[in-house]
Amino acid sequence: xxxxxxxxxxxxxxxxxxxxxxxxxxxxxxxxxxxxxxxxxxxxxxxxxxxxxxxxxxxxxxxxxxxxxxxxxxxxxxxxxxxxxxxxxxxxxxxxxxxxxxxxxxxxxxxxxxxxxxxxxxxxxxxxxxxxxxxxxxxxxxxxxxxxxxxxxxxxxxxxxxxxxxxxxxxxxxxxxxxxx
Ligand code: AR6
Numbered sequence: 001x002x003x004x005x006x007x008x009x010x011x012x013x014x015x016x017x018x019x020x021x022x023x024x025x026x027x028x029x030x031x032x033x034x035x036x037x038x039x040x041x042x043x044x045x046x047x048x049x050x051x052x053x054x055x056x057x058x059x060x061x062x063x064x065x066x067x068x069x070x071x072x073x074x075x076x077x078x079x080x081x082x083x084x085x086x087x088x089x090x091x092x093x094x095x096x097x098x099x100x101x102x103x104x105x106x107x108x109x110x111x112x113x114x115x116x117x118x119x120x121x122x123x124x125x126x127x128x129x130x131x132x133x134x135x136x137x138x139x140x141x142x143x144x145x146x147x148x149x150x151x152x153x154x155x156x157x158x159x160x161x162x163x164x165x166x167x168x169x170x171x172x173x174x175x176x177x178x179x180x181x
Contacts, residue, residue, distance in 0.1 A: 002014075002015070002016045003015050004177060004180055004181055006147075006180040007180060007181060008147075008151055009151060009154050011154055011160065011162055011163055012147075012150060012151075012154070012163050012164075012165070012180065013162060013164045013165070014164075014165050014176050014177060014180050015126075015164055015165070015166050016166075016167050016168070016170075016173045017166060017168070018044065018166075018168070019041060019044070019045070019126050019128050019166040019168075020044050020045055020048035020049075020084075022084070022126045022164065023083070023084075024124040024125060024126045024162070025084065025085055025086060025117075025122040025123055025124045025125065026076075026087070026088050026116075026117050026120070026122045026124070026125045027045065027079070027082075027086075027087055027088070027125070028074075028088045028089075028090055028113045028125065028126065028128060028130070029042055029045045029087050029089045029090070029128075030042060030091075030092055030128050030129075030130045030131065030133070030135075031069060031089040031090065031091050032091060033066075033068065033069055033071060033091050034066050034068060035057035035058075035060065035068045035069055035089055036054070037054060038134070039133075039134060040133045040134055041128040041133070041168070045082075045087060048080075048081065049079050049080030049081055049082045049087065050080045050081040051080070052078065052080035053078070053079070053080040053087060056078060057075075057089065060075055069089055069090070069091050070091065071092070071105050071109075072090075072091065072092075072104075072105040072106075072108030073090065073091065073109075073112050074088050074089065074090040074109065074112040074113045074115070074116045075088070075089050075090075075116070076088050076089070076120065077089065086117075086120060086122060088116045088117060088125070090113045090130065091109065092105070092106050092130035092131030092135055092137065093106055093109075093135065094131075094135045094136070095131065095135060095138065102131075102137060103141065106130065106131055106137060106142060106145050106146075107145050107148075107149050109130050110127070110130070110145070110146055110149040110150060110153075111149055113125070113127070114149075114153045114157075114160070114163075117159075117160065118157060118159050118160065122159070123159065123160060123161045123162065124160070124161060124162040124163075124164070125160060125162070125164070126163075126164035126165075127146065127150075127163070127164065127165055127166065128166055128167075128168065129142060129143070129146070129165070129167055129169075129172045129176075132172060139171060139172055139175055140175055143172065143175045143176050143179055144179065146165065147165075147176070147179050147180065150163050150165075165180075
């Protein structure tokens with residue numbers, strides 16, 4: 001695996017690989033509002049964690065219609081069959097051109113995931129590149145928002161000791177590599 005420690009904060013690490021294989025206390029899922037599973041990283045996490053994750057998701061309260069996690073918010077389950085204790089499910093925005101509050105909603109998704117981790121006393125967390133797959137958020141802008149939000153959070157927090165940006169595709173990895181080195 002390619003790895004890099006961020007110049008801005010040594011608690012931030014960049015990795016390329018499959019988030020379900022990481023030895024951390026929490027992994028973040030780029031989920032949909034219904035929390036029913038899907039493709040991409042959501043599919044990989046539900047496959048690795050098994051049916052238990054879906055069962056836990058379906059026990060969470062419904063906000064409206066069939067929405068269990070509104071865009072920008074975050075909820076938590078166990079890791080099911082995975083060794084990771086927690087999965088933090090967040091929902092990034094669908095890119096619609098940029099005028100529908102997509103940047104702020106993406107920032108909220110990172111920030112609320114970090115808050116959930118802090119509530120549980122988690123020391124290490126890994127993020128996928130939320131919204132940059134099926135939801136088509138521009139990768140450069142998404143990476144800038146992700147890095148800025150995590151750096152700002154870490155400035156005020158001493159619980160988290162490691163935040164991993166886990167990139168799956170080479171394009172995202174190169175973008176983060178430039179931002180963090
Ligand atoms: N580990 C780490 N990152 C991964 C993995 C993996 N195993 N697999 C894919 N990625 P996406 P979104 C990366 O589409 O854009 C689902 O159907 C991928 O390369 O998973 O937020 C949900 O149910 C990309 O950079 O999430 C929602 O409906 C990143 O994960 C919708 O997709 C995010 O891509 C959410 O779309």
